[in-house]
Amino acid sequence: MKQKITILGSTGSIGKNTLDVVARHPDRYEVFALSAATQVDLMLEQCAQFKPRFAVMASAPHAQLLAEKIKQNGLQTSVLQAQGALEIIASHEEVDAVMAAIVGAAGLSPCLAAARAGKRLLLANKEALVVGGNVFMRAVREGGATLLPIDSEHSAIFQCLPEDPACWAERVDSILLTASGGPFRTRAPETLAQITPEQACAHPNFSMGRKISVDSATMMNKALEVIEARWLFDLAPEQIKVVIHPQQIIHSMVQFKDASILAQLGTPDMRVPIACGLAWPERIESGASRLDFAALAALTFEEADVRRFPGLHLSWQALNAPEGTTAVLNAANEVAVDAFLTGKLRFDHIHAVNLATLDAVQPSKPDSLESLLALDATARVAAQRAAAALAL
Numbered sequence: 001m002k003q004k005i006t007i008l009g010s011t012g013s014i015g016k017n018t019l020d021v022v023a024r025h026p027d028r029y030e031v032f033a034l035s036a037a038t039q040v041d042l043m044l045e046q047c048a049q050f051k052p053r054f055a056v057m058a059s060a061p062h063a064q065l066l067a068e069k070i071k072q073n074g075l076q077t078s079v080l081q082a083q084g085a086l087e088i089i090a091s092h093e094e095v096d097a098v099m100a101a102i103v104g105a106a107g108l109s110p111c112l113a114a115a116r117a118g119k120r121l122l123l124a125n126k127e128a129l130v131v132g133g134n135v136f137m138r139a140v141r142e143g144g145a146t147l148l149p150i151d152s153e154h155s156a157i158f159q160c161l162p163e164d165p166a167c168w169a170e171r172v173d174s175i176l177l178t179a180s181g182g183p184f185r186t187r188a189p190e191t192l193a194q195i196t197p198e199q200a201c202a203h204p205n206f207s208m209g210r211k212i213s214v215d216s217a218t219m220m221n222k223a224l225e226v227i228e229a230r231w232l233f234d235l236a237p238e239q240i241k242v243v244i245h246p247q248q249i250i251h252s253m254v255q256f257k258d259a260s261i262l263a264q265l266g267t268p269d270m271r272v273p274i275a276c277g278l279a280w281p282e283r284i285e286s287g288a289s290r291l292d293f294a295a296l297a298a299l300t301f302e303e304a305d306v307r308r309f310p311g312l313h314l315s316w317q318a319l320n321a322p323e324g325t326t327a328v329l330n331a332a333n334e335v336a337v338d339a340f341l342t343g344k345l346r347f348d349h350i351h352a353v354n355l356a357t358l359d360a361v362q363p364s365k366p367d368s369l370e371s372l373l374a375l376d377a378t379a380r381v382a383a384q385r386a387a388a389a390l391a392l
């Protein structure tokens with residue numbers, strides 16, 4: 001039987017890589033539904049190639065345009081745009097697996113729907129877990145979902161850990177998340193104010209969406225990954241460490257109680273963790289090139305410099321603060337990155353907005369999707385105020 005897959009965010013970097021892997025295995029996978037926000041023409045191409053039952057667009061005008069084009073091209077895909085459409089395609093009874101690749105907190109609600117419906121949930125959308133925390137993990141447990149990490153670092157940790165999660169606490173000492181250090185790893189800290197969106201989006205090893213590219217440049221991406229790891233692997237914040245490894249060959253490591261370390265290696269290509277998540281525990285061809293050890297000059301490691309990357313430490317701070325603080329940090333960062341990308345905020349002021357928002361909003365323990373969304377909205381207002389005060 002083929003697995004039926006819903007891809008949330010199919011027009012993005014992870015979405016396109018997922019379709020690339022799926023296209024290599026027509027005997028194993030069938031696309032049930034796709035979703036996007038604005039890229040109508042790309043969605044039309046994907047519908048023509050993969051023939052999904054449903055396509056969801058985030059707004060009515062984009063959905064209407066797509067529906068017209070689908071009709072003109074004689075395709076059978078039904079176009080949905082309504083409150084709840086993402087949740088429908090994420091939890092539909094015919095769906096086996098959901099790739100969660102929407103960027104930002106917008107992905108939280110459909111991720112929760114997939115978790116509650118007990119799906120195999122391939123999680124790229126780290127912000128959903130950073131915002132959802134305990135509520136998200138409870139939905140996974142209660143729904144009987146299988147949560148598989150797609151972030152390359154978390155996929156690496158997952159592959160290095162013992163298969164039975166019941167052994168993790170007694171065997172694992174700590175995990176080491178590797179980080180490329182992004183495009184400004186060696187840049188003079190006093191010049192960070194002049195960084196443009198184009199420079200920030202030029203990642204040395206990966207072509208990614210613009211939001212995660214900026215997060216990689218500030219290392220807020222790693223901060224969000226620390227929080228993601230805390231929930232995925234049920235670790236204390238102090239058990240999670242970060243090391244810069246510019247070549248991005250080692251994707252992350254687990255240190256066990258006896259000081260032994262297991263690492264997962266490979267070429268930096270997101271199709272590897274995607275293929276791993278799709279097929280787990282089996283292994284399938286991903287399309288990625290093989291690592292040539294003879295051609296590798298060196299694998300190097302260094303500590304993250306706090307003057308260049310002050311945001312990195314906010315993850316541990318937020319994890320040790322009252323529950324909900326990680327949701328506040330995520331909302332602040334989304335607002336600040338958007339302001340930077342639209343030319344309204346300096347690169348080095350992203351951190352200032354995050355700090356000001358954490359100071360301004362004290363969360364009361366959120367325990368439902370509604371309370372998380374309310375907290376997210378409150379934090380966004382505070383972050384917009386902070387960003388406006390620093391606006392260019």
Ligand SMILES: NC(=O)c1ccc[n+]([C@@H]2O[C@H](COP(=O)([O-])OP(=O)(O)OC[C@H]3O[C@@H](n4cnc5c(N)ncnc54)[C@H](OP(=O)(O)O)[C@@H]3O)[C@@H](O)[C@H]2O)c1
Nearest residue numbers: 009011012013014036037038039102103106124125208209
């Ligand atoms: N890219 C990577 O290598 C990578 C690696 C690890 C983890 N991740 C994580 O994976 C997620 C996706 O990253 P990405 O780089 O693929 O991002 P991306 O290229 O920006 O793609 C985001 C996708 O989400 C859709 N989208 C955006 N806003 C939306 C909204 N409000 N409602 C519904 N759909 C929306 C976009 O549609 P349109 O295209 O129509 O705008 C697009 O399909 C992020 O959480 C990121 O942290 C990415």
